[in-house]
Amino acid sequence: MSQFFALIPAAGSGSRMGNELPKQYLPLCGRPMIYHAIKTLCNNRSIAGVFIVLSPGDIHWSQYDWSEFSQKLTVLQFGGATRADSVLNGLIAAQQKNLINPQDWVLVHDAARPCLTSDQLNKLIGELASDNVGGLLAVPVADTLKRGDADNHVRQTESRDNLWQAQTPQMFRCELLTRALQNAANMNVTDDASAIEALGLHPKLVPSDAYNFKVTYPQDLALAELIIQKRNHP
Structure with missing residues (x-):
């Protein structure tokens, strides 16, 4: 039987937040932002383990207590220059260690999507298994x-028909995703689904909601805090 694993690429710097x-x-509700995604993934009964892919030079992870997730959490310090590199490196390392x-x-889930819910996660797994x-x-x-054009004037209005905004998690078989990311190494893909599409395949869109942003x-962090506070204290 195939198992379900989660992988969070967390080797980036998040330069657009304007913070060192x-x-x-x-900090988000008294915890590092990545904590909230880890908690949702680790608490899901279907998920056998969660891989965190960090930069080899990460000095922050060890400053926090992650012991509550010790049964499911594995840290892989093989982060790359891009998100796709980090995901691919993490997949290869996990396979070499016989963890998957x-x-x-x-x-694959973004560390910067802290508002993922268990219902969204269960829906994704249920529809794609x-x-x-x-x-x-x-x-x-x-x-x-x-x-827009180069001067920020409107060039044209785009049709919204059949357009979707991609979120995460994005769920694929380990072997297929590894092959897709290797194939897309020089393509500047911005998400895992794009790499799968480059193989000529068609990932399924599972409806979510705007809370999983x-x-x-900086203003996004304040909104995430309000959402999580409301969920914790309805």
């Missing part, structure tokens, strides 16, 4: 989209 501390460690099998499922390719959480685009700017 890497984004994944910024080629046909096991991998759910028997899928031939895999897929990702996503939300249909609701806003009007404008394409990515913390990118």
Whole structure:
């Protein structure tokens, strides 16, 4: 039987947050931001283990207490120059250490999406467990989209028909995702699904909601804090 594993690439610096501390460690409700994603993934009964891919030079991880997740959490300090590099390096390291099998499922999740819920996670796993390719959480685009020129003037309005905003986790078989990322090494892919698409495959879109947003700017962190506080104290 195939098992389900999660992988969080956390080797980036999060420069757009304007903070010297890497984004994944910024405080959120009294914990480093990455804690909230780890907690949701580790608490899921379907997930056998969670891999955290850190930069080889990471000096922050060890400053926090992660013992509550010790039964499921494995740290792999093989982070690369890009997100795709970190995911690929993590997959290869986990396979070399015999921590995961080629046909096991991998759910790659952003450290900067702290508001993922157990319901979203269960829906993703439930809809994709028997899928031939895999897929990702996503939300249909609701806003009007404008394409601008170099001077920030509107060049045209884009149709929203069948457009979705990709989220994470993105869930694929370990062997397939490894092969896809190796194939896309020179393609500048921005998510795992893009690498799968480059193989000519079609990942499934699993409807999510806007609460599973990515913390990118300082104001996003404040919004995430409000959401998590409300969930903890309804």
